Amino acid sequence: MTEQRPDPAATADEDARERHEVLAGEIVDHRHRYYVLDAPTISDGEFDALLRELEALEERYPELRTPDSPTQQVGVAPSVAFAPVVHLQPMTSLDNVFSQEELFAWVDRTIDRLGERPGAGAFVCELKIDGLAVDLVYENGALVRAATRGDGKVGEDVTANVRRIEAIPQTLASRDGHPVPALLEIRGEVYLSLEQFRRINEELVEAGRAPFANPRNSAAGSLRQKDPNVTASRRLGFTAHGWGATSDEPGTRLELARQSHAYEVLADFGLPVSQYSRVVDTTEEIWAFVEEVAARRHDFVHEIDGAVVKIDERGLQDRLGFTSRAPRWAIAYKYPPEEVTTTLLDIRVNVGRTGRVTPYAVMEPVLVAGSTVAQATLHNATEVVRKGVLIGDTVVLRKAGDVIPEVLGPVVELRDGTERAFVMPTHCPECGTALAYEKDGDADIRCPNQRSCPAQLRERLFHLASRDALDIEVLGWQGADALLAAGLLTDEGDLFDLTAEDLAGTAFFTRASRAKERAAGAGARVLSANGEKLLANLEAAKTRPWAKYLVALSIRHVAKGNAPDIAAAFPTVEALRDASEEDLAAVEGVGPSIAAAIRDWFATDWRADIIRKWQAAGCVLGTYGAPVAAAEPEMAQTLAGLTVVVTGTMPGYSRDGAQEAIVARGAKAAGSVSKKTDFVVVGEGAGSKAEKARTLGRPIIAAEDFQRFLDEGPDGVTHPAE
Structure with a gap:
C-alpha cells in the first residue's frame, strides 16, 4: 500500500472547517453517550465511519489536527457520579x-x-x-x-x-x-x-x-x-x-x-x-x-x-x-460491522407451513454485513415483549455473517413518544380463522386451518419443492402462489396430477402463442418454459429417495438431518405409518416428541390422503434408496450393513449425491453421529458432526478418500479415530 502523504501547502477552506467542526462535535457527543452514559444512539460501525472521515480531513489539512481534536483524545472525561482516579501511567487506546x-x-x-x-x-x-x-x-x-x-x-x-x-x-x-x-x-x-x-x-x-x-x-x-x-x-x-x-x-x-x-x-x-x-x-x-x-x-x-x-x-x-x-x-x-441502527417501521405476521404465526420486523432498508436488510424475524409475541421494541423505534439490527437478521433491541434514548406497542392479531391474516395455542404453555400461536389456509399450503408447496426435499426447480414461492390462485390444488396431494391443460390457465406457466403455433391449432397461450419444466420436474420427482419424501411431507421436527435415519429404519411409507411411538422413538435422533409428531401426522385423514394421491400418481414412497439401486442394479455392495455419516463437501458429489452413493452400496446414510456410527466421512466445511466423531472415537474418512471408500470399502482406505 502506498501511503498518501498530506500536502503541506493544502489549506482548509470554509466548507472543510465547518465539516470538521460538525464531525468533532458529533464524535464528542457520541463518545459521551458511549463511555459515560452507556447509552449509544449509533452503532460502532457508524461511529468508526465518522471518526475515519475526521481523520481523513486532518490528514488532508494538518492545520485542523489540534491537541483537543477527538482524533488526539482517548475516551472522554470521567463521569462526576464517581470519584476521579489518576492512573499511575496513561491508559491509551488502540489505533x-x-x-x-x-x-x-x-x-x-x-x-x-x-x-x-x-x-x-x-x-x-x-x-x-x-x-x-x-x-x-x-x-x-x-x-x-x-x-x-x-x-x-x-x-x-x-x-x-x-x-x-x-x-x-x-x-x-x-x-x-x-x-x-x-x-x-x-x-x-x-x-x-x-x-x-x-x-x-x-x-x-x-x-x-x-x-x-x-x-x-x-x-x-x-x-x-x-x-x-x-x-x-x-x-x-x-x-x-x-x-x-x-x-x-x-x-x-x-x-x-x-x-x-x-x-x-x-x-x-x-x-x-x-x-x-x-x-x-x-x-x-x-x-x-x-x-x-x-x-x-x-x-x-x-x-x-x-x-x-x-x-x-x-x-x-x-x-x-x-x-x-x-x-x-x-x-x-x-471486522466489518454486524450491527447497525435503523427505524422499525412496522411489525407484521407471517403464517408458516405448520400454521405457526410469526411476527416479523419491517424496517427502513439498511446495509449490514454486506447485504441490504429490510425485514427480520421476531419469533413470537413473547419475544417482542422480551426485546422491548415498539413500532417506530430506532432499533439495533444484527446480521452475523450469513445468519438470519435479528433485532437486538431499541435505542430508548431516541424515543419521542410517537412509538406504539405491537398487538398480536386474533385471526389468521390469510384465511380469517381464529388463532389459538395448540396446547397450554406453548410460546407460538397457530392457525388451526392447516389443510386449506392459503398461507400454510403455499409454504408447504415451497418447502416440498426445495433441494432438501423433492427438488422441483420451478416451484418457488411465485409458482406455488400461481397454482393456488388458479384453484388447481386443494392440498399438496393434487400436485402430481397436474397436466398441461391445468397449467394453461395460469399466466406464470404460459406464454402468448406464436403465429405458427396458432396455425397448428394452439390457443392464444401455450406452456412456457417454466410450465414444461414443472411437468418434467414433477415426473422426475416421483422417484426421489424415500428420505426426500419424508422431508417433503412437512411433518413437524422431521428434516434432512433425521429423515435418512427414519427412512432407513422404516423403508416404506406403510412401515412408517404402522410404526408405534415406541418403535419410532427407538430410532437414533428421534425421541418421543418427534415420534408423537409422526403418529399425529398419519392420524389426520386429509394428510393420509396426500400419501394415497401421490402413490396413485406414480410416486415411489419406499423402499429406502430404491431409485438409486434401480438405476445401478449391479452396484457392488462395498459398504453393506454399515452406518455412515457424511459431513462437509465431497469432491465430485453434491450433499444428496454423496448420501445416495452410500446407500447404493448397501450402507445406511445416517444424519447424526452416535456410538453406533461405523464411519464418518469429513469434508471441507464440516461442522459439529466431525467434532462429535472425534469425541466418540469413531473412524474418520477424509474427503479425498471418499471415492476409494465407495469403490473398495473400509479396507481400501485408512480411517483413524482422530
Missing part, C-alpha cells in the same frame, strides 16, 4: 485498521520505524474483546483500587464494584515462583457473556425497564451501578491484556522480555488472560489468525469486534513508543 491492505501497511511502517525486521516470534495476536477497559492497582499483591479508563489520564473509581466481580482476584499469588511486584497496575476488559446478556435483558423487560442494546453497554452499565450488589448479580467477566506501572524493588521486579511471556506470568498470579492468543512470525500468519478468528467470531463466550496484533518483544515496544492516544507497537483489526 484501528479495517482491511488486509491497511494491516500489512501498519506492519511495514512498524518495521521501517525499527529499521529492522523482528526475529522469530515477532508478533502476538489476540482477541479484541468488546468490553469496558479498566485499570486495576495491586499493592503487595492486594487489590487497592480499580478505575475506568476515562480520558486516559483520569478515570472513575469503581473499586467497590470491581471487588464484587468474581473473575478479578482480590490478591495475587504466584504458584510458579514469579515474584509479585510490590506495585502492579493491570489493564484489561470487563465484559458480559452473551448468556448473561440475554438473562439480564429478560429481567429488565420483566421489570418494565428498557433492555440494553448490546453486551458492551450492559457490562458498562453493570460496572457503574451505585449498589455493588447489583454489579455482583450481573456475573461480569474479565480478561487482562496489559499492564502499566510496576515497582523495581529488589526481589519483586518483573522481568518480562516478551508480551506473550507476560501473559503466562499474569496467569500465574491468578489473573484471567485470553486463552486464544498466538505468537507468529509473518504477515501471512497474522492474516491467518485474523481470518480464523473471524470464522469463529460467534463461538466465544463474549462479544469480540476484531483482532489485536502486538509486537511481542518488550524492548522493541519501548523503542516504538506511543502517539498521543495509542501505542505504535499495537494495532486493532476491526
